Amino acid sequence: MPPRKDPDASANVPSFYGAELRYRRELAGLTLEQLAEGSFRGVPFLSQIERAERRMPVDLARHVDKVLKTDGFFERRCEDVRKARARGHADYYVEVLELEEHALDVEEWAPDFIPGPLQLEPYIRAIIRAALPSETEEQVALKVSARQERAWLFADPKSPETWLVLSELVLLRPILDADQMAEQLAHVVEVARHHRFIPQILPWDIGAHPFAMGTTRLLTFADAPPLMYSEGMYSGQVIDDPGCVRQYAKAYDRLRAAALPPDVSLKMIENAAEDYRNGKQPRGLEQGRVAQEQPQQR
Known part of the structure; x- marks a missing residue:
């Protein structure tokens, strides 16, 4: 031994x-x-x-x-x-911080925002100020630092393999000014092109789908049963019931099947960044269909 x-x-x-x-x-x-x-x-x-x-x-x-x-x-x-x-995180998220360090795979659904480890500082600040407008600058700075420390999830070669399904609305909603949104989305593209995660975009007009709810993450481990984490604006819950986790996992498979292919999705994110950079509102689903039909053209 x-x-x-x-x-x-x-x-x-x-x-x-x-x-x-x-x-x-x-x-x-x-x-x-x-x-x-x-x-x-x-x-x-x-x-x-x-x-x-x-x-x-x-x-x-x-x-x-x-x-x-x-x-x-x-x-x-x-x-x-x-x-x-x-320190710098919500109390309900502490257990997830521990779990993600030891996960083999992470499968995440992000309906509202770019996930924390992919967020740049202006994006982090905008989200914190929207959710917690009375926080002091010191408190905000602590939360920004804590979220930036989680960037290792998409930088360390030993980090969990991650599959990320983003709602198209994440691209269309201008949380920041155009230049900052362009920089933020370009950062997502850059990280994805380094093969640190597999992206998929779920079209905004998909209709009913299995995860019409808050942020959800499925974590699998080498020596422990899988877990599901579900989060709202001010609360989060780790779900470990095997039957329930299995239902979530199967629903996530259906979500991935409904989303656009990874190459088309990455092109959509890239084109959205370019639109913001040129002072335009991203064209949305039309862009994805064009990319799907003509992947080499803009």
Whole structure:
């Protein structure tokens, strides 16, 4: 067996928490299986907490404190870990931040905005100001920085393979001025051309479709069941029920089937950027049909 990798307790708060959990468990002479017994959580989940890859839920912290006789230590420190993880992000998104670091594949549906890791600073600021108009400049700057840190998802060769379906309305809605929209869409094209994700555009007039709802993301893993994440404006939910996740996965397959092919979709994004650059409103679906019929022409 390969040597065990111990967490670096000095790295950050979650690492300290995970290292302390492993220390207390081994001090008590318990295996992960023994500690997990009666907790309604699996061994992989506890192992990920020890490696600082996931956050300890309060119910599990209470169970651990009871089994290890740690006088409420792990329950009290849950909040510290949550704050460390959530810096610059909404509380409900913290678990997804942990999960996406270990996903093999990500399949995302973006009906309203370009996904966060692809957003440039002006786009990020516009969205934050629209959703949270009373935030101070310091709070906005923190959120901008946190979102920019997630750009690794489309830059690191070891990041999850990503399939992204964008609503055509994302291209047609001018969130920024024309020059900034052109720059933002050109950035999406550049990242896509480096094969960091596969894009598809769902035409705005497609009618009823399986994901007529908020942002949705399906994450698959090497050593754990798949999960679905669904997000609204001020809330988000991780769904782990196997039957429900399977339904979402099949619906996403139907969504991809209804969307335009990746090469046509990429051409649409590129042409929309050019239209904004020339001071025009993107032509929308007409553009996609032209690209589909004559992929080498403008």
